[in-house]
Amino acid sequence: MTHLPNSLQGRDITYLLHPVTNARAHERTGPLVITRGEGVHVFDDSGKDYIEGLAGLWSVALGFSEKRLVEAAIRQLHQLPYMHLFASKGHEPSILLAEKLVQMTPKGLDRVHFTNSGSEANDTVIKMVWFYNNAIGRPEKKKFIGRIKGYHGITIAAGSLTGIPANHKGFDLPLDFARHVSTPHYWRFGHEGETEDQYSDRLAAELEEMILTEGPDTVAAFIGEPLMGAGGVIVPPRGYWPKIQAVCRKYDVLIVADEVINGFGRTGKMFACETYGIEPDILVLSKQITSSYQPLAAVVFSDAIYQGIADGSETLGTFGHGYTTSGHPVATAVGLECISIIEERDLVSNAARMGRILREGLARYKDHPMVGEVRGEGLIAAVEFVSDKATKAGFQPVGLAAQAVMAACQHHGLILRVSGEAVCFCPPLIITEDEIRELLHRFDLAMTDAFAQIAAV
Structure with missing residues (x-):
């Protein structure tokens, strides 16, 4: 297909490198x-x-x-278009959204840290868990276990948690801290005559074997989407999450529920943790939190993790992590309005x-x-x-x-x-x-x- 050089399509081909795209094929077809x-x-x-x-x-x-989201952004742009959260600064939209997220997410999640995307949020989770384990005297407990076909982002660390070959090839990923167990896809990988419960038992045993092989003192966390999204909308088999959770609790491995796709109603419950009976230590949210009208993600985590991080920040003088636009007031104002609409309209x-x-x-x-x-x-x-x-x-x-x-x-x-x-x-x-x-x-x-x-x- 030929596009005129001065058309939008022609200028796109000339100037843009598109994400998750075959660049040569794009040159031939245009956008x-x-x-x-x-x-x-x-x-x-x-x-x-x-x-x-x-x-x-x-x-x-x-x-x-959705006009209400546009209006929420405009109001905030007029009132306070930007302020950071570094060095004890705060502003109303991020404070109120953090409070709302703690109130509405599963029990036991008591603190919030904002980022701009799911990838950044999962990178932040890795750093938080490493910082936490260092602070409480477990410096060897640093490995993360994800799943083949799991998707947790595309930055260097989050991309290592992802288990999709296209996100690894050519990038020298995954990094060595990341391990991967099997995709929980019963239709594709269940053995002949094996029930869903038996399949879940087998996957839980695989996880336990990996933890024991790596050494429980070195495995920090298991991360998974409650329902796998980008890997192909893979619904977990019956009994899977309770059995995986039991293995993690047995070996003091944190449970990270990545609800970047699942959260805010996608599975027919407000959070997929409710759908599948997951009690996470860390919950990762993005995408539908603002209906993608603004870039925003949130890490919602337990008080136990917060206390370790807080002690570490006292010892070192700071929690040395954050982004210029972490908790951007326009994004968090839109997030508050988006959640209000989701709730009001059921x-x-x-x-x-x-x-x-x-x-x-x-x-x-x-x-x-x-x-x-x-x-x-x-x-x-x-x-x-x-x-x-x-x-x-x-x-x-x-x-x-x-x-x-x-x-x-x-x-x-x-x-x-x-x-x-x-x-x-x-x-x-x-x-x-x-x-x-x-x-x-x-x-x-x-x-x-x-x-x-x-x-x-």
Whole structure:
């Protein structure tokens, strides 16, 4: 496709390096330029509308035109456009949001530290845990255990916790402090005749074996998304989290629940820790906290961890960590307003209701000859494609079918995201039943086109 040099597409190709993109392929095709948004729809520069079926990047809870968030930002820009939190400075929006998060998150989480993104938040978690263990006299207890296909960000340290090869290759990651255990995907990795509970037992035993092999005195924390997002919307098998949690408690390993995607209603509960019975020591939040209208993330953590960090800061003279825009007043003001809207409009219940309709609609593809699994929880779902239903073998090259479906979806006005051989759904929490039906209609058109194309090859 040829773009005029002075067009937006041409200037994009000339000047921008896009994240998570094949740069050479992008040079050939150019960008899809989005110019505006309205509710669950976005519009390109030709005026074509798309249902944003992934809420941006799993994040635009309130859709693309929520005036109250814009007004909250403007009010704060007029009153106090910026102030940092370094050296005992404070401001009302961050103080009130920290209080609100402690009040609404699971019991036992008593303190908040703000960052700008989930990646920064997970980097901060690593540093906090290292600082804490140093302060309480456990300098060897520094390793983190994540999971294959887990996603925790792309900075050097957080990218090491991530378990997705594309985020490691070429970057010399992961760093040595990070370890990874198996993906908790029963449909894909359960043994023949093995129940979900037995599969969960096996994964808990694997974690325990890794802790013992590494040495319990060296393992600081286990980190996991309650429901795995970017790895393909992988729903944990029955009994998984209680069994993983029991192993962590046995060996004094902290539990870090990464709810950057899950939090604020995505799984049909306010937090996925409620959905799966997790009692974390640290909770990581971002994305839907502001509906992505402002960059913001939060680390919410136990008083025990705070007391260790506070003692360490007294000994050393400071807790020497933070960002220029940690707890930015405009971002935290928008966060407060976003949470108010989610609560006032009962969007968590809406997510549960609309999620059932979405998953029921997708379930009709279970008998499709090239569909292996339809899965999800709340208002997040995935359809995974196979070349052989009996063996669950994927396509070659990996992503052949999913990429074809995603391209066909875009043609029919639906934006989704691919993970391996799965296409993922995560529409805004505000979506209505009629909009779910239209999303499913556009997906059906795309499935017909994509598999006719694949069959013809």
